[in-house]
Amino acid sequence: MSTGRHWTSLIVLVGTAALASCAQVEDPCKTKSRVVADDKYCDKYWECDNGQSIQYDCPNGLVFAGKHRGVTEGCDYPWRSNYCEYPKVQTNPPIGTEHCDWLYGIFGHETSCTRYWTCWNGTATEQLCIGGLLYNENAHSCDWPENVDGCQKHPLCNEDPNGNVPLGKSCNRYWQCQGGYPRLQRCPAMLVFDRRSLRCVVPPTEECDVPTTTAPPPEEDQQDLRQGQQQPQKRPGNDYQEQQGRQRPRN
Known part of the structure; x- marks a missing residue:
């Protein structure tokens, strides 16, 4: 959770009064985690700060998941683990930017x-x-x-929606089109993919000798699929989610 909070006594009193008016909200100062969900809004939560119950907003587009959970600040994507189910709702409106319906x-x-x-x-x-x-x-x-x-349908399978397509310079991997969509396949041991017959055969062929046991580099799997586009960025994992600390929006 963020540090360096400076709240006036008026804000603390308002937050305490609001918590007291919601009988279903458990007092976070009486819990071990010191943090509890709001009873009506899934993108808000209450935290005990210096003995007072303070209400916070999750980053725009996220909902409360629990202390030390989610992608940031105890908040996560709404569709994960049913964090935001009826009758709870997200009360904060979406803030959109280019390509983003919400900030997160x-x-x-x-x-x-x-x-x-x-x-x-x-x-x-x-x-x-x-x-x-x-x-x-x-x-x-x-x-x-x-x-x-x-x-x-995927453009790799334009010529034959149920045929095979070579994968870059690979000798034992290829794309198998199924109903117009490609799936990555590998030839059985000691066979190679023949670009003329578009099937796995006994080597050698014009392009390939006896296959090696060394796997081709990862980028070889993608070069035909991208069709000349730049290499993709990695899908976000823990490193993507655990970025530098960010100031939490306060209610």
Whole structure:
């Protein structure tokens, strides 16, 4: 939680009075965690500060998940673990920026089924679904194409929606199109992918000798899928979420 708070006695009194008016809100100063959820709004919570109950707002687009949980400040994305279920609602309106419906969140791309945006404090970072996956707006993550409605077929499979496509310079990996969507495949041991017959064969071929046991570099998996576009940025993990400390918005 943030430090360096300077509250006037009036704000403390107002916060205490508001807490007292909500009988269902547990006094955070009487709990071990010193933090409790608001009883009506899932994007607000109460914290004990110097013996007083103070109400805080989660960053715009996030909801309260619990102390030391979520992506920042005890707050998380609304769709995770059903943190914001009826009758609770988000009371703060969305603050939108370019590509971001809220300051924090994960949002679909405007023109691509294989890309999406991660938004952190209003700054959008473009991400890419690899391995033949598409962005699923309902799951807020990359998913198998059959689980994604309303998305166009992948351009890799334009020539044959159920055929095979070479993967860069790889000798044992290739794309297998299934209903117009590519999935990454690997030839069985000691076989190589033949670019002419578009299937796994006994080596050698014009491009490949006996396959090695060394896996190709990760970027080789992506170069055909990107079709000349720049390399994608990594999907955010713990390092993405554990950024520098940020000042919490106060109610």
